Amino acid sequence: VANLMRISELAQAAGVSKRTVDFYTNLGLIQPAQRTTGGYRLYNPLTVELIGTIRQLEASGMALDEISAQFAAAGPADLAAIVTRLGNDIETLRTLAETSGTAAHTMATTLMIRAHHLIVTATELLIAMPDV
Amino acid sequence: VANLMRISELAQAAGVSKRTVDFYTNLGLIQPAQRTTGGYRLYNPLTVELIGTIRQLEASGMALDEISAQFAAAGPADLAAIVTRLGNDIETLRTLAETSGTAAHTMATTLMIRAHHLIVTATELLIAMPDV
DNA sequence: TTGCTCCTCACGTCACGTGAGGTGGC
DNA sequence: TTGCTCCTCACGTCACGTGAGGTGGC
Numbered sequence: 175v176a177n178l179m180r181i182s183e184l185a186q187a188a189g190v191s192k193r194t195v196d197f198y199t200n201l202g203l204i205q206p207a208q209r210t211t212g213g214y215r216l217y218n219p220l221t222v223e224l225i226g227t228i229r230q231l232e233a234s235g236m237a238l239d240e241i242s243a244q245f246a247a248a249g250p251a252d253l254a255a256i257v258t259r260l261g262n263d264i265e266t267l268r269t270l271a272e273t274s275g276t277a278a279h280t281m282a283t284t285l286m287i288r289a290h291h292l293i294v295t296a297t298e299l300l301i302a303m304p305d306v
Numbered sequence: 307v308a309n310l311m312r313i314s315e316l317a318q319a320a321g322v323s324k325r326t327v328d329f330y331t332n333l334g335l336i337q338p339a340q341r342t343t344g345g346y347r348l349y350n351p352l353t354v355e356l357i358g359t360i361r362q363l364e365a366s367g368m369a370l371d372e373i374s375a376q377f378a379a380a381g382p383a384d385l386a387a388i389v390t391r392l393g394n395d396i397e398t399l400r401t402l403a404e405t406s407g408t409a410a411h412t413m414a415t416t417l418m419i420r421a422h423h424l425i426v427t428a429t430e431l432l433i434a435m436p437d438v
Numbered sequence: 439t440t441g442c443t444c445c446t447c448a449c450g451t452c453a454c455g456t457g458a459g460g461t462g463g464c
Numbered sequence: 465t466t467g468c469t470c471c472t473c474a475c476g477t478c479a480c481g482t483g484a485g486g487t488g489g490c
Binding site: 227231234235236240241244245247252253254256257258259260261263264265266267268270271272274277278279280281282283284285286287288289290292293294295296297299300301 | 359363366367368372373376377379384385386388389390391392393395396397398399400402403404406409410411412413414415416417418419420421422424425426427428429431432433
């Protein structure tokens with residue numbers, strides 16, 4: 175196990191404060207790969223990406239404890255099933271969109287933009303997320 | 307204009323406290339259709355549904371000021387375009403889903419479930435939202 | 439010694455309300 | 465008068481950090 179990072183290196187590389195790394199560690203969102211005999215945390219460099227992922231998820235509106243719960247989640251959920259269901263529901267929405275009042279239309283658009291952000295974030299995760 | 311409601315009727319019908327109706331009114335999220343000469347607010351009964359919509363949007367993670375901004379938004383956004391884009395991006399995600407690690411898979415599933423909630427909410431809006 | 443780290447306790451900020459109390463309409 | 469309403473100022477709670485300060489490792 176080479177190249178483990180101390181907190182300030184990690185913070186710098188991830189673009190957050192040391193305090194935030196400390197905070198996330200205490201929440202259990204990230205864990206040091208090991209500790210020195212003196213108790214210094216030593217992080218796997220992949221944690222840099224993991225922090226990036228956490229920030230993305232936060233920006234998508236997930237609370238830290240939800241993110242934490244997901245990282246701890248046991249089995250692989252059925253992503254394919256939910257994606258299929260999503261596709262179907264979008265078809266429903268598409269037809270509805272053609273005959274709706276403007277106020278609802280505007281609100282719905284906002285929701286769909288948010289949904290789109292989530293989908294983009296999920297895609298980026300599948301492409302880039304380290305399996306820490 | 308018949309059947310205007312006072313604050314306690316509205317609160318009761320919408321299932322929120324009078325204080326909350328007051329709060330939303332002050333934020334401009336809802337408006338009384340008129341006021342009595344003494345200043346009592348009189349709300350359109352459709353406001354009951356509107357409050358329901360607001361609660362749904364809140365539950366979907368929208369902040370009140372965003373909801374407010376959307377109600378105030380001018381033009382009809384291009385819902386059809388964003389829905390189409392969403393559909394395309396879901397196709398991308400579907401193919402990715404077949405070859406992803408479990409950690410990313412689990413996170414992505416969570417995001418998709420949230421996206422699905424947004425889509426369901428948007429659909430319900432298009433079906434039910436009063437154009438207040 | 440110097441600068442780094444850990445830990446803990448407290449504080450800061452923001453969103454979303456809620457309480458209370460004085461005021462006037464009904 | 466009674467109960468309703470308005471308004472305002474303050475407080476409560478929770479999430480997400482951040483500050484500061486004492487401690488020990490490097």
